[in-house]
Amino acid sequence: MTRYKKRKIAGGLKCAGLILAPVIAVSAAGSIPHIKAAAERIGSIELSKSRTSVSREQTVYNVRPDKPDSYSVLSGAAILSEGYGVNAETYSKGTKVRLLSPLDMKSDDPGEKPYPTEWTEGGDIIRTTYGEYSGTSFFDLEKCGQVNNKTELPNETLMEASRCLPAFTISDTEEPQVLIYHTHTTESFEPYVREHYDSEFNYRTTDETKNIVMVGDAIQAELEAQGIGVIHARDIHDYPSYNGSYARSRETIVPILEQYPTIKVALDIHRDAISGEDAAYQPYVEIDGREAAQIMIISGCDDGTLNMPEYMKNFRFACCLQQQIEGDHAGLTRPILFDYRHYNQDLTTGSLLIEVGSHGNTLEQVQYSGQLIGRSLGELLNTIRER
Numbered sequence: 001m002t003r004y005k006k007r008k009i010a011g012g013l014k015c016a017g018l019i020l021a022p023v024i025a026v027s028a029a030g031s032i033p034h035i036k037a038a039a040e041r042i043g044s045i046e047l048s049k050s051r052t053s054v055s056r057e058q059t060v061y062n063v064r065p066d067k068p069d070s071y072s073v074l075s076g077a078a079i080l081s082e083g084y085g086v087n088a089e090t091y092s093k094g095t096k097v098r099l100l101s102p103l104d105m106k107s108d109d110p111g112e113k114p115y116p117t118e119w120t121e122g123g124d125i126i127r128t129t130y131g132e133y134s135g136t137s138f139f140d141l142e143k144c145g146q147v148n149n150k151t152e153l154p155n156e157t158l159m160e161a162s163r164c165l166p167a168f169t170i171s172d173t174e175e176p177q178v179l180i181y182h183t184h185t186t187e188s189f190e191p192y193v194r195e196h197y198d199s200e201f202n203y204r205t206t207d208e209t210k211n212i213v214m215v216g217d218a219i220q221a222e223l224e225a226q227g228i229g230v231i232h233a234r235d236i237h238d239y240p241s242y243n244g245s246y247a248r249s250r251e252t253i254v255p256i257l258e259q260y261p262t263i264k265v266a267l268d269i270h271r272d273a274i275s276g277e278d279a280a281y282q283p284y285v286e287i288d289g290r291e292a293a294q295i296m297i298i299s300g301c302d303d304g305t306l307n308m309p310e311y312m313k314n315f316r317f318a319c320c321l322q323q324q325i326e327g328d329h330a331g332l333t334r335p336i337l338f339d340y341r342h343y344n345q346d347l348t349t350g351s352l353l354i355e356v357g358s359h360g361n362t363l364e365q366v367q368y369s370g371q372l373i374g375r376s377l378g379e380l381l382n383t384i385r386e387r
Contacts, residue, residue: 097225097371102214102363103191111206113239115188122199123278125190125360129285130294130334138335141319145326146335151301158338161312162319167349168264171386175262176229178377180216180269183249183343185236187212187271190282190362193291197280203273203359206239210363215356215370216269222374228381231256231263250344257347265317265350265381268343271366272296272355280360285331292372293357293365296334297322300341300353308342313349321352325376332372 138146139155141162149155170177186204188211190197205211213234220230233256237248249268257263274281283294299318302308318336326333345351354373357366 096375097221099218099221099367099371102209102367105209105214107207107209110209111236113186113204113206115205115207115210116191116198116201119191119198120200121196123197123280125195125197125282126276126279127193127282127284129331130283131331133335141323143323143327144330145319145322145333147319147322148335148337150337150339151303153301158315161316164316166317166320166384167310167313168317169384169386170228170264170381171262173262174229176231176260177262177381178223178228178230178265178267179233179253179256179260179263180220180230180267181233181235181249181253182212182216182237182270183245183268184238184242184270185211185213185234186239188359189271189357189366190280190360192362192364193282197360204239206236208234212269212271212356212366214363215271215366218367218370219267219269219374219377222371223378223381226375226378226382228378229262231260246342246344250347253344253347264348265377266344266348266352268351268353269370270353270355271361272358274358274360281358282360282362282365283334283358284361284365285329287329287332287368287372290368291362291365292329292332292369293361294334295325295332295357295369295373296337296355298337298339298341298343298353298355300343300345301338303340306340306342306346308346310349311345314345314351317350318352321377321380324380325373328376328379329372332369 133146133148137149139149139159140146142159147155147158147162149158186206188203188205188207208214213232216232216234220232223230233252235249235252237252238245253266257266274283284291285294286292297318299315300306300308300311301315302311308314315336315338318338322333322336341353343351343353345353356369356373
């Protein structure tokens with residue numbers, strides 16, 4: 001039984017509107033391409049140049065998946081999250097859930113690919129903060145945050161859609177309303193802030209306390225503290241084989257969505273892989289005296305071949321979430337990537353992929369970002385709760 005069934009839904013939370021806050025702008029140097037993708041990435045690569053607070057030039061890499069095959073949907077039980085490491089779970093406006101540091105967490109079963117205990121030195125880790133972007137593909141959202149439009153749709157059309165509320169509401173129920181899962185479950189991070197990355201580590205581990213599942217746990221803890229039921233599917237989809245990960249994650253989440261029609265939001269939580277020539281990038285921002293990894297929401301668009309007729313409803317949700325997060329925690333977000341991508345986003349009208357940091361970010365930075373995402377998402381969902 002998951003924790004959402006063990007806790008009564010907290011009632012009487014007041015609706016919280018989006019908080020207006022300025023986007024932190026960071027001065028930048030020009031960008032030049034470097035040719036080095038992160039280990040085990042597949043597909044063709046698109047380059048999105050950014051502005052940065054450091055003098056060294058850089059390029060952000062994004063991966064386009066292959067066109068989706070016809071997926072076979074398997075029935076069966078997913079492994080559901082019990083969560084771990086929560087020291088305090090009571091929540092009221094302004095109260096923060098406290099989590100154990102990932103460095104202090106010990107897994108009873110680290111799996112076939114444990115997290116390293118010894119480190120070698122490779123290339124440089126470049127700490128940077130991405131600020132506002134410029135260019136014809138970028139536009140500012142009405143309150144705060146930006147969109148990177150990589151499609152043929154006019155910015156004006158997307159701007160109009162961005163003013164709409166999500167296409168769903170949540171209700172007062174103990175049933176789950178958010179699904180968290182991980183297509184690339186073994187994605188991992190740096191242990192702590194340091195000058196060099198480990199060239200012998202491909203930044204993947206089956207240890208749930210040191211991979212992207214830990215970030216999902218942080219999001220889950222914050223949502224449940226605000227009275228929102230969550231299912232966190234922890235299945236490994238990218239190990240031992242990386243290819244076919246999206247088909248396998250679909251096989252996990254479709255039965256969950258069929259069993260729980262109350263689920264309105266499905267978040268595929270990843271990390272990015274931002275690399276340069278002999279360098280790994282660590283995009284971070286300081287929020288309330290702590291370092292958080294910068295995040296990027298990806299919302300897919302249908303070019304007529306992806307079977308996502310309601311993709312614009314996902315985009316509306318993406319814009320609402322982007323503005324909520326950026327309004328609550330200025331500088332945390334990179335622009336929404338709106339591109340011709342599938343990522344199983346045909347399954348709900350609240351389906352998004354969120355890149356939490358990159359492989360150059362630290363475990364504590366990404367855990368903190370997970371908490372901030374969960375807080376802001378909870379605030380947003382409680383504004384669209386049926387009364």
